[in-house]
Amino acid sequence: MGDYYEQKDLADFANIGESSPELGKKYFDYYGEAMKPGALTEREKSLIALSVATTQKCCYCIDAYTNQCLSLGISQEEMMEAVHVGAAMVAGIVLAHSTQMRKIIKKKEM
Amino acid sequence: MIRHNLDVSTSFAQKLSVPLKARGIETLQLNVGSLCNLACKHCHVEAGPQRRERMTKKVMAQCLHIVQSHPISTIDITGGAPEMHADLPWLLQECAGLNRRLIVRTNAVILLERGYEYFIDLYARHNVEVIVSLPHLDAKTTDRQRGEGVFPRVIEALRRLNDRGYGQAESKRIVNLVHNPSGAYLPGSQAGLGNHYRQTLKEKHGVDFNQLFCITNMPIGRYLHYLHETDNYADYMNALIGAFNPLALEKAMCRTTLSVAWDGSLYDCDFNQMLGMTTNHGAPEHVSAFDFDKLSRREIVTGNHCYGCTAGAGSSCQGAVI
Numbered sequence: 001m002g003d004y005y006e007q008k009d010l011a012d013f014a015n016i017g018e019s020s021p022e023l024g025k026k027y028f029d030y031y032g033e034a035m036k037p038g039a040l041t042e043r044e045k046s047l048i049a050l051s052v053a054t055t056q057k058c059c060y061c062i063d064a065y066t067n068q069c070l071s072l073g074i075s076q077e078e079m080m081e082a083v084h085v086g087a088a089m090v091a092g093i094v095l096a097h098s099t100q101m102r103k104i105i106k107k108k109e110m
Numbered sequence: 111m112i113r114h115n116l117d118v119s120t121s122f123a124q125k126l127s128v129p130l131k132a133r134g135i136e137t138l139q140l141n142v143g144s145l146c147n148l149a150c151k152h153c154h155v156e157a158g159p160q161r162r163e164r165m166t167k168k169v170m171a172q173c174l175h176i177v178q179s180h181p182i183s184t185i186d187i188t189g190g191a192p193e194m195h196a197d198l199p200w201l202l203q204e205c206a207g208l209n210r211r212l213i214v215r216t217n218a219v220i221l222l223e224r225g226y227e228y229f230i231d232l233y234a235r236h237n238v239e240v241i242v243s244l245p246h247l248d249a250k251t252t253d254r255q256r257g258e259g260v261f262p263r264v265i266e267a268l269r270r271l272n273d274r275g276y277g278q279a280e281s282k283r284i285v286n287l288v289h290n291p292s293g294a295y296l297p298g299s300q301a302g303l304g305n306h307y308r309q310t311l312k313e314k315h316g317v318d319f320n321q322l323f324c325i326t327n328m329p330i331g332r333y334l335h336y337l338h339e340t341d342n343y344a345d346y347m348n349a350l351i352g353a354f355n356p357l358a359l360e361k362a363m364c365r366t367t368l369s370v371a372w373d374g375s376l377y378d379c380d381f382n383q384m385l386g387m388t389t390n391h392g393a394p395e396h397v398s399a400f401d402f403d404k405l406s407r408r409e410i411v412t413g414n415h416c417y418g419c420t421a422g423a424g425s426s427c428q429g430a431v432i
Contacts, residue, residue, distance in 0.1 A: 041302065041306075042298070070295045073307075
């Protein structure tokens with residue numbers, strides 16, 4: 001993998017707007033608004049983010065949101081439950097797509 | 111104690127555009143000794159049952175005279191477990207007579223130990239503000255950090271404090287809790303964690319408290335050893351440096367606090383005390399040479415550990431500063 005996915009690259013995330021500052025600023029403004037406590041608490045939002053991070057296999061996000069969850073006093077059990085929600089969703093989504101397979105089989109088989 | 115400066119990419123001194131200076135002495139913090147019935151993994155004092163340093167009555171009397179003679183609003187007593195100092199009851203009585211805000215930092219577990227149970231009533235009688243360490247709401251996590259069986263004993267001590275009016279609405283008796291991370295990461299927002307503590311402690315344990323203070327673990331003492339042993343040192347320091355906040359520096363506790371060690375020597379904070387970095391830059395170094403004017407505008411002695419107090423919302427003995 002060479003230099004891909006180095007842990008220190010996470011710190012560079014703040015610079016993603018360097019080639020397009022306006023879009024970068026809009027993204028970070030949106031990100032900040034979406035993540036701040038609202039009808040959902042910071043804890044709930046962090047667990048959702050952790051679940052998405054693992055299903056999307058983003059090692060930067062997993063690093064950032066595991067630390068964020070620890071900082072918010074979220075227990076290992078709570079974090080693992082959030083990961084299982086993501087895993088169950090992904091498994092369900094894969095299985096739901098077998099509908100296509102079953103439809104084709106039913107059409108093609110005598 | 112060993113002086114040391116931490117190896118970091120950007121020194122704390124480089125972050126300071128001008129020397130950091132005190133702007134008064136609002137709090138006199140007395141570390142009465144390192145003896146403790148616990149030996150918590152994060153303890154910057156490295157306190158424990160084997161430690162023997164204890165403040166003499168003479169130094170206590172010097173501190174009382176200092177407070178009596180100057181507009182110092184808060185007396186903050188820490189340790190170790192202050193209750194294990196035989197002269198604490200006397201000190202509390204003398205402090206109470208000075209009519210200042212009086213704080214004792216307790217591990218709470220000691221309040222259930224035989225021979226020490228009377229301290230809850232003593233605290234209540236003198237309206238002592240009690241600060242209790244409770245790093246995590248998960249019993250296993252707290253016990254990993256502070257020792258087996260600590261969590262339920264802290265909960266029981268808090269119940270007894272609640273029974274004496276501590277943490278109750280319309281009561282003057284105040285019990286504040288301290289959260290600090292149980293590992294190599296920074297604390298979350300004090301407001302968010304405070305709400306979570308309040309709701310969980312009430313629902314699961316029927317316990318009330320006044321405020322939650324979030325304190326960043328300082329990279330010194332036992333916690334520094336832990337960071338090195340687990341290969342977390344570089345990441346942790348980078349996290350602290352990356353979160354440096356000039357506003358937190360502006361409100362740093364050392365600017366209004368003076369720390370006194372068991373032997374009467376003076377420090378800008380309890381952390382400098384553990385590193386053996388006494389007050390300097392022309393300010394007196396001992397209670398026997400106390401000079402309010404000089405100490406009120408002294409230059410603070412800093413090191414790279416100071417990043418611990420300036421990260422994010424800042425960290426002090428009263429929690430976040432922003």
